[in-house]
Amino acid sequence: MATVVAFVVAHVLLGEPRPLLAALTALLVVQFTLYQTVRHSWQRIGSVVAGVLLAGLLSSVFGLTWWSLGVTVLAALIVGQGLRLGDHALEVPISAMLVLAVGSHTSAGLGRVYETLIGAAVGVCISLLAPPVYVQPAADAIGDLAEQIGRLLKTVAADVEQGWSHERALDSLRRARGLEDTVDGARRALAEAEDSLRLNPRRRVAHVPRTLRSRLTALEYSTIHVRVSCRCMTDRVEGVPAAELPGAEVRQPLADLLDASGDAVKAFGELVGSDVAGPAGDDSRLRRAVRRARELRDAASSAMLVDAQREPEIWRVHGAVVGHLDRLLDEIDPDAEVVAHGLNRHTPATSAVTLFPRLSSASLRRRRPGTARAVPRRAVSGRAPAAR
Known part of the structure; x- marks a missing residue:
């Protein structure tokens, strides 16, 4: 449900004919609990924004070459780990590479950020309708x-x-x-x-x-x-x-x-x-x-x-x-x-x-008759045996 709603809302607000990123974001951020949904939404937004900013900065300085792509990916991975984005850390280099793949960095980057924001917002709103209790x-x-x-x-x-x-x-x-x-x-x-x-x-x-x-x-x-x-x-x-x-x-x-x-x-x-x-x-x-x-x-x-x-x-x-x-x-x-x-x-x-x-x-x-039995070599010697 969140996926479809995010697709429709992004299409209406952005005029994008196929806003699949918004639908994908809504699908990824909706979790079993409201708290987890909000946390995943912030991580998703942070990863996309970090990737777009990093791609825009490095591409304006170095341009797009094989070695600048490698530098961008490496920097994106470091940023993702530093921001503690969890499962969404890989979204930082992915967003950076997708922005580098198109000619207009500004429009592509902003469009990706807008769709992510819409998808995350829809995911949180859907979770608020009937937040489960476990x-x-x-x-x-x-x-x-x-x-x-x-x-x-x-x-x-x-x-x-x-x-x-x-x-x-x-x-x-x-x-x-x-x-x-x-x-x-x-x-x-x-x-x-x-x-x-x-x-x-x-x-x-x-x-x-x-x-x-x-x-x-x-x-x-x-x-x-x-x-x-x-x-x-x-x-x-x-x-x-x-x-x-x-x-x-x-x-x-x-x-x-x-x-x-x-x-x-x-x-x-x-x-x-x-x-x-x-x-x-x-x-x-x-x-x-x-x-x-x-x-x-x-x-x-x-x-x-x-x-x-x-x-x-x-x-x-x-x-x-x-x-x-x-x-x-x-x-x-x-x-x-x-x-x-x-x-x-x-x-x-x-x-x-x-x-x-x-x-x-x-x-x-006092010894009880019939209880003197042999025990194995691994028997306890001084304290209770460890659970093995």
Whole structure:
């Protein structure tokens, strides 16, 4: 629509029989948001004006030869980069060469500037008629991220319950790494939502809740904790014979913790939509889910306890799994001291108390039968393994 309107307006105002440059400008400057449309319009106008002025200046001094053309193009590229014209930087040398290609520099240059101005103005006016707002898509993207994290945790729980094998753990790690694409998509959606309200006359009736940014940050950290937990679980069973894999007395409490954590993340994601639709939603379901997950965390800590002196590698891997799942719950817990974001928060040094809450030093020294397992050479030695 903007292309056709720009063509007609330029034809009427300039008397140009084929004002294709105006139509092309309108096509290029209209973007998804009003702010982006205005920004692209200024960049397009600046590139054309810079190219026309540069061509007129250099052609009047050097004329048109093969070497002056090269100088003009080089200068135009430098000017385009210096003015930070973005995707329209190449329009500077293009405009300069098109002006040099005709005999009358003044008329050709002014005509190109006029058509560009008309095309940009039409593009901005068309965008002002119904400027879009992308707040709901951002909330949907963040909610989808929470849904995927929760679904992955519940799938990992089912795999652990059926049998904690290296193949299943490695598959879970691959899926956890794949969450990064969803995180990137949520970031882009939120940035687009914030851009859609800049310069938008509808910003008084539509807004991006500040909780969206904090909830996305919480889910970003949660994704890291899930990925590191899956990395630890993969290291724990890599190279371990089938007969020596963790038994049901270890797998079941860990599976219950993973499943409950998945429910908590899903409940956290359901609050995102309510932030956009109206007043903050009821977080009672989230509180119950987090409380249940913390209770199961204590049970999993007891079930996964091994002697820290005799099996330090196993103790550290088990502790890293429980520790990162506990940090995940901290990210989404509405009662936590720092909720929904981990900025400015430092991870405390790992210790037996933080990894295995509510366990005494005497119980740390007591060895549970059937838990002394070999661990691979790549197991953690001193701190939680990096997400790879």
